[in-house]
Amino acid sequence: MRLTIKTPPAAMPLDLQEAKRHCLVEDGDTEDDTLIEGFIAAAVDYLDGPTGILGRAIITQSWLLELETWPARLGLPLEPVRSVSISYLDRDGVEQVLPSDDWILDQYPSRRTVLNMQPGSRPTLQAVRYPVRITIEAGFGSPDDVPKSLIVAMQMLVADWYERRGEMMPSGSRAQLPAAVSMLISRWRVIL
Structure with a gap:
């Protein structure tokens, strides 16, 4: 199995001005803009896509899942699925x-x-590594469609990282998410 992005999200779910307001940085103060943009990208990367902690695509994006053979049943690698x-x-x-009458999608709110x-029988495949190609479009939509609790969780992550940017973690300790962030994202995590 191989999974690659075909069309990345067109925008970030959280813009710089929103993040700066949450970090209590004035609009005219541009000194830390690059740093805050990096924290936004890191927060999105932490949450978004098939490797993100949510198991969800936040902004609509398209992925190509390539398989070696026909599956009988397959859990798709990200949510919410918009089309296949x-x-x-x-x-x-x-x-x-493959005609859409040859397969069915079973969709669940949190799985x-x-x-x-x-x-029935499937067409014969060419003898190559990945002859079956499933294109998945997933995501909540545009930035305006993203659930507000996820936006707030991203704002909180960015603000936490911005405030603690100079702190070093003691050797052997594990960084933890702020409790409020964990609570906000918990309902959006996909159960495997």
């Missing part, structure tokens, strides 16, 4: 689209969306 299309390389190496193939 399946293509494959036929025995002659020509890319074909992985499951792709179930309908019973």
Whole structure:
């Protein structure tokens, strides 16, 4: 299995001005803009996509999941799923689209969306490493569509990192999320 991003998010869910206000930095003060933008990117990276702690795409994005063979049942790697299309390389190496009547998506509010193939035979695949290609569009939508609790959690992370940027963690200690951030994101984490 191989997962790669096709279309990254068009925008960040949290803009610089919102983050600066939460960090109590005045709009005219631009000295730390690059630093705060880095903290925004780090917060989004921590939460977003298939490797993020949420298991969700925050802003709409498109991913390509490539498989070695036809799955019977497959938990998709990120939520919320907006659309899915399946293509494959036929025995002659020509890319074909699998009709949508050949599969069903089972979607759950807090669990992985499951792709179930309908019973029956599947087309013969070309003998290459990843002949099955599933394109997944996922995300809440634009920045205005992101749940406010996730925006607040990102603001809190950015502010916490901004305030503690000079602190060193003692050897052997583990950095923990602020409790309020954990509470805000807990309801959005996808259960495997």
